[in-house]
Amino acid sequence: MKKLTKLKLTFAIVSFFSSLQFVSSQQLPHLSFFDNTGFIWNPAMTATDYNMRTSMFYRQQWLGFDGAPRTGYIGLEYPWVRQNMSFGGALITDSSGPISKNGIKLTYAYKLESLLNRYDQLSFGISADFTQFSYDPSNEVFNDEADQLLVSGRNSSFFPSVGAGFFYTNNTEEFDDNSFYVGISGTQVYSTSILLDRGNFERDMHWFSTIGTKLYFDYQYKLEPRLQINVVNSEILDVMASALFEMEETFWAGVGYSSAMELSFQGGYILPDALARYSELRIGALANIGLSDRLKDFGPGFEVFFLYKYDVD
Numbered sequence: 371m372k373k374l375t376k377l378k379l380t381f382a383i384v385s386f387f388s389s390l391q392f393v394s395s396q397q398l399p400h401l402s403f404f405d406n407t408g409f410i411w412n413p414a415m416t417a418t419d420y421n422m423r424t425s426m427f428y429r430q431q432w433l434g435f436d437g438a439p440r441t442g443y444i445g446l447e448y449p450w451v452r453q454n455m456s457f458g459g460a461l462i463t464d465s466s467g468p469i470s471k472n473g474i475k476l477t478y479a480y481k482l483e484s485l486l487n488r489y490d491q492l493s494f495g496i497s498a499d500f501t502q503f504s505y506d507p508s509n510e511v512f513n514d515e516a517d518q519l520l521v522s523g524r525n526s527s528f529f530p531s532v533g534a535g536f537f538y539t540n541n542t543e544e545f546d547d548n549s550f551y552v553g554i555s556g557t558q559v560y561s562t563s564i565l566l567d568r569g570n571f572e573r574d575m576h577w578f579s580t581i582g583t584k585l586y587f588d589y590q591y592k593l594e595p596r597l598q599i600n601v602v603n604s605e606i607l608d609v610m611a612s613a614l615f616e617m618e619e620t621f622w623a624g625v626g627y628s629s630a631m632e633l634s635f636q637g638g639y640i641l642p643d644a645l646a647r648y649s650e651l652r653i654g655a656l657a658n659i660g661l662s663d664r665l666k667d668f669g670p671g672f673e674v675f676f677l678y679k680y681d682v683d
Contacts (some may be wrong), residue, residue: 387551401578401598401628402677403634403656407655409458411578412555413477413495414537417447419544420683432660433670437467447477451683454481456493473501479537490540497533497557504544520573530560531573534665541584545592545618550583554598577601585641592616607683617639631665638675648681 371587401411407427408415417423420499425445432438445460458477465472535555541547554577560575598610612626612634619642626634638654645651656673660666 374487400601401610402427402673403598403624403636404612404673405614406652406675406677408445408553408580409477409647410460410462410475411557412535412537412553413458413497413533413579414479414493414535414555415553416458416477416479416493416495417449418479418481418491418493418537418539419542420451420681422449422620422682423447423677423679425678426505427673429617429671429673431671432665432668433671434667437463438668438671439452439466447616449682454483455479456481459580463579468506470504470506470677471501473499475499487540489543491538491542493537495535495537495555499531499533499536499557500528501531502528521562529561529573531558533559534579538627545586545589548583548585552579570674574602590618592618620652628638631662632658632660636673644678646680650679651675652677 385498398558404427406423406425409417423446426443427445427446428440430440432437438488440460441462441464443460444461445458447456448460449456453552456477456479456480458475460475460477461473462475463472475497476499477495479493482494484490485492518626533556535553537551537553539549539551541549557576557578558573559575578598578600580596580598582594585593587593592615594614594616596614598608598612599606600608606629610626610631611623614621614622614624614636619640621639623637624635626636628634634656635658636650636654636656641651641653643649652675654675656675657670658672659670660668
């Protein structure tokens with residue numbers, strides 16, 4: 371077991387440094403099946419309606435793997451309704467073994483309304499990230515204790531990046547007529563290289579796209595199938611298909627599948643008028659399991675999510 375743990379740690383660390391070089395690979399935290407985390411990946415999805423949102427999210431991957439990836443954020447989205455604009459911000463942390471990334475994300479979206487019908491909306495957004503990359507191998511155990519890349523000591527620096535995106539929906543009203551939406555964004559569209567003592571590592575542009583539809587029944591039930599795609603350097607890294615069922619102001623449940631060979635199940639409670647009139651509190655949890663032999667060995671993962679929204683119009 372001790373030998374297996376060392377192998378897993380070495381594999382994770384080497385994979386990280388490989389991902390920072392000129393190869394196509396994932397350099398950002400994985401997408402979530404929770405639909406209310408979209409503004410983190412696409413700034414045009416910042417407060418798309420008239421609700422101010424405060425949200426918190428935490429993910430722990432691979433419970434059976436020491437040093438497994440952990441991701442969390444606290445975010446705020448605010449719609450400036452009369453000016454057709456929205457602003458957002460988030461504190462984000464992401465770590466895997468001796469590697470950690472902590473930063474601030476700022477988002478801005480401008481909205482064009484009633485283009486094709488009364489309730490549709492096209493949004494354009496930009497984002498700015500200020501991320502501190504840290505490397506601290508002091509508490510890790512390696513197979514090759516003499517490897518200078520792994521034991522070169524602590525290193526920490528700030529590196530900025532810029533992203534942009536658009537988002538369209540033909541109906542911003544919830545539990546009204548059936549609707550559809552589509553969005554595309556790019557993160558690290560502009561970014562500085564990550565400068566460490568042992569090298570200069572380039573960051574690749576990541577493209578995120580989402581498309582889905584909301585189907586309503588009896589004005590209180592919603593079925594929402596959705597497809598998300600993450601692409602880097604023309605290579606599809608992850609395709610995520612999901613379906614959510616929701617009963618208005620009561621609960622939601624859903625299932626999702628990722629081409630990274632993961633299956634997920636989620637659910638949550640919806641508490642209307644939780645702290646004030648025209649407000650809503652959502653509390654949800656998600657569990658995912660790996661379908662491949664390697665992911666089964668690493669163990670399952672989980673996510674928890676909290677959202678409070680308040681109508682400011």
